[in-house]
Amino acid sequence: xxxxxxxxxxxVFLTIFLMAFHSLNNVFLAVIISQMIDAAVIGSMQxxxxxxxxxxxxxxxxxxxxxxxxxxxxxxxxxxxxxxxETMIEDIVYNSKNTEDHSADLSFMTNDLKQLETKxxxxxxxxxxxxxxxxxxxxxALYYDIWITLAFFVxxxxxxxxxxxFQGRIETSSKQWQQSNATxxxxxxxxxxxIETVRTYQVEDRVISKATEEADxxxxxxxxxxxxxxxxxxxxxxxxxxxxxxxxxxxxxxxIIQYGVTLGSFMAIVQxxxxxxxxxxxxxxxxxxxxxxxNIRERYFIAKERTEKKLYTNDAKNIPEFSSIKLEELGLKxxxxxxxxxxxxxIQEKDKVLVIxxxxxGKSSLLxxxxxxxxISEGQYLYNGEECNNGLMQQFSLIRQQPLIxxxxxxxxxxxxxxxxxxxxxxxxxxxxxxxxxxxxxLEYPVGDNGRxxxxxxxxxxxxxxxxxxxxxxxxADEMTSALDEQTASAVRQTLLExxxxxxxxxxxxxxxxxxxxxxxxxxSQF
Numbered sequence: 182x183x184x185x186x187x188x189x190x191x192x193v194f195l196t197i198f199l200m201a202f203h204s205l206n207n208v209f210l211a212v213i214i215s216q217m218i219d220a221a222v223i224g225s226m227q228x229x230x231x232x233x234x235x236x237x238x239x240x241x242x243x244x245x246x247x248x249x250x251x252x253x254x255x256x257x258x259x260x261x262x263x264x265x266x267e268t269m270i271e272d273i274v275y276n277s278k279n280t281e282d283h284s285a286d287l288s289f290m291t292n293d294l295k296q297l298e299t300k301x302x303x304x305x306x307x308x309x310x311x312x313x314x315x316x317x318x319x320x321x322a323l324y325y326d327i328w329i330t331l332a333f334f335v336x337x338x339x340x341x342x343x344x345x346x347f348q349g350r351i352e353t354s355s356k357q358w359q360q361s362n363a364t365x366x367x368x369x370x371x372x373x374x375x376i377e378t379v380r381t382y383q384v385e386d387r388v389i390s391k392a393t394e395e396a397d398x399x400x401x402x403x404x405x406x407x408x409x410x411x412x413x414x415x416x417x418x419x420x421x422x423x424x425x426x427x428x429x430x431x432x433x434x435x436x437i438i439q440y441g442v443t444l445g446s447f448m449a450i451v452q453x454x455x456x457x458x459x460x461x462x463x464x465x466x467x468x469x470x471x472x473x474x475x476n477i478r479e480r481y482f483i484a485k486e487r488t489e490k491k492l493y494t495n496d497a498k499n500i501p502e503f504s505s506i507k508l509e510e511l512g513l514k515x516x517x518x519x520x521x522x523x524x525x526x527x528i529q530e531k532d533k534v535l536v537i538x539x540x541x542x543g544k545s546s547l548l549x550x551x552x553x554x555x556x557i558s559e560g561q562y563l564y565n566g567e568e569c570n571n572g573l574m575q576q577f578s579l580i581r582q583q584p585l586i587x588x589x590x591x592x593x594x595x596x597x598x599x600x601x602x603x604x605x606x607x608x609x610x611x612x613x614x615x616x617x618x619x620x621x622x623x624l625e626y627p628v629g630d631n632g633r634x635x636x637x638x639x640x641x642x643x644x645x646x647x648x649x650x651x652x653x654x655x656x657x658a659d660e661m662t663s664a665l666d667e668q669t670a671s672a673v674r675q676t677l678l679e680x681x682x683x684x685x686x687x688x689x690x691x692x693x694x695x696x697x698x699x700x701x702x703x704x705x706s707q708f
Contacts, residue, residue: 183297183478184305186485189260196257197309199250204313206243207456208321213239215325215449222444254306261302265294265481272484288366289480293359297477300470308467311460318456325446325453329436332429333454337461340421344465347413348472354406355473361402368395406473414466425458503576503654503683504530504565506551512559513546520546521708522559528701530654533678534685535696538705544687545582547705548657551685552577578648582660584640586632591615592624595646609650612676613642614669637664645673649680658686 184193213236220228273286322330372379372392379388433450436442505527512522520543528534528551536544549555553562553573561568587594595606603624610619618639632640641664648656656677662670670690677684678698686699696702 182305183265183302183481184257184261186482187257187261188264189257192253192257192260196250196253196306199246199253200306200310201313203243203246203250204310204317206240206247207314207453208317209236209239209243211318211321211449211452211456214452215445217445218448219443219445257306258298258302262294262298265297265302266290268485268488269294269481271488276484276487284367284370285363288363289477292362292366293477297474297481300467301474301478304467304471308464308471311464311467314456315460315464318453318460322450322453322457325450326436326442329429329433329442329447329450330453332432333425333450333457336425336429337421337458339424340417341461341465343420344413344417344469347469350409351406351413351469351472352475354402354409356476358399358402358406358473359476361399365395365399368392410469410473413469417465418462421458421462425454425462429454500572500576501565505563506655507563507566508550508557508560509563510560511550511557513543513550513555514558515546519558521705524560524708526703528655528683528685530683531681532683532685532701533699534683534701534703535691535699536685536687536703536705537689537691538707540689542705543708544705545659547703548579548659548685548687551655552579552657576653576655578651578653578656580644580648580656580658580661582663584632584644584664586628586640586643588628588630590625590627591619591622591643594628594643595650597647599651601650605650609646612649612680613646614672615639615642615646618642638666638669641665642669642673649676653682655683655685658684658688660687660689662688662690 187193213232216232217229217236220226220232269290273283273290277283277286319330319334322333369392372388375388379385430451433442433447437444437447507528508524508526511524511526513520536547538544546555550557550562553571562570564573587597592606595601595609606624607619610616610624618635626634628634628640628643632643635643641661645661648658658677662673665673674686674695677686
């Protein structure tokens with residue numbers, strides 16, 4: 182269960198203890214009802230008043246316990262929810278295979294985890310509380326009369342078995358809905374991102390029609406899942422009414438007539454039967470909903486294991502200082518076709534490498550291979566002469582063609598929350614030609630969603646400053662000057678050529694004079 186894998190086990194067990202204590206409330210109610218009815222049968226007002234007084238004090242006490250239970254329960258749900266989200270964010274950041282499109286991850290974090298909260302975490306706590314209620318009610322009822330109690334218990338057990346037989350159908354419908362929901366989210370993101378193009382070519386009606394069609398498919402899957410769950414619940418509820426009400430009441434009347442069971446005892450058992458049958462029915466319904474979270478729970482447990490064991494961690498302490506990278510007999514295949522093959526490349530410390538070639542020739546892919554974010558199809562990757570297939574991420578800084586900008590301050594977008602001094606930040610600002618932007622706005626200036634408060638060239642320079650401030654031995658730059666004016670581009674490029682680092686730059690804008698400033702020029706079209 183999710184709750185027992187929580188880091189805050191003391192809070193979980195305190196919540197369960199309070200649930201157990203509060204579940205005695207129904208037993209206490211049955212005892213008071215029995216005493217009051219027996220007092221009425223024998224005509225004793227004194228017995229009635231004593232029972233009423235004890236009941237008043239007892240219910241106030243259980244109210245206090247209930248308030249404490251609610252507080253602990255809500256705190257438990259919050260802490261577990263936060264822990265689940267923290268684990269999933271960590272796992273996605275380190276391990277997600279969706280490097281370009283995170284729609285599926287976003288759908289999981291927003292839709293699936295909300296379902297896990299309501300039908301998983303909350304359901305587990307409610308099931309435990311209902312189980313205490315049912316067990317305590319059964320024990321108390323047996324004290325009054327075993328045969329009437331057994332009739333109520335058997336009557337509750339029959340619909341429980343029936344409900345369990347439907348679990349497979351519920352899980353199947355849940356999987357279909359999750360797949361449909363993920364597809365819908367992805368398509369919707371595509372449509373919204375392409376609104377400008379849609380308006381340009383006046384195809385709004387077609388896009389609306391396609392989006393509505395995808396929504397219909399998703400809603401149809403959701404409807405079928407809900408119909409399956411609700412239909413099963415209806416069948417189980419009807420079965421429960423027959424076996425949990427009609428049959429045990431018949432046994433009770435028989436025991437009163439034939440064996441002298443008191444009316445007070447029978448009414449106490451009737452009251453306690455609600456504490457047996459209703460919780461069991463509710464548990465079955467909750468288990469049906471709980472079954473819809475099986476895939477979500479499985480993904481979370483896998484992520485939890487990975488994060489606890491730190492299976493993604495690169496041990497940078499064991500990486501020797503960079504001296505060379507060799508790619509021997511390198512081959513890169515895309516859709517069963519080689520982009521290039523049997524290529525030998527070598528980068529030495531402080532090399533300045535320019536990668537050129539036509540669009541689509543594999544320039545950016547080559548950078549990703551060097552950074553080890555794209556696996557090679559053939560060949561060997563040698564770091565300082567030794568084969569190395571991962572763990573080098575901290576050796577690289579990356580300047581992307583399309584800057585990755587967070588909706589935060591300029592400072593945060595440069596440091597990404599790392600602890601750099603103001604002097605280090607301003608040094609990177611100066612090297613990236615950002616002085617004018619900082620002079621006008623300051624480091625705490627919010628860049629806005631997708632960097633809308635700054636120009637494309639200013640955002641590109643933030644990306645460059647982010648790479649420079651870390652002073653890593655290798656800088657990978659993919660069309661880093663594409664959004665810069667000629668003067669700024671020249672100044673930034675000159676900075677990167679002069680600082681003591683290894684540079685591998687992809688560019689399609691260069692002059693013959695600039696080519697001479699690089700120690701190597703790789704023309705990917707010749708590979």
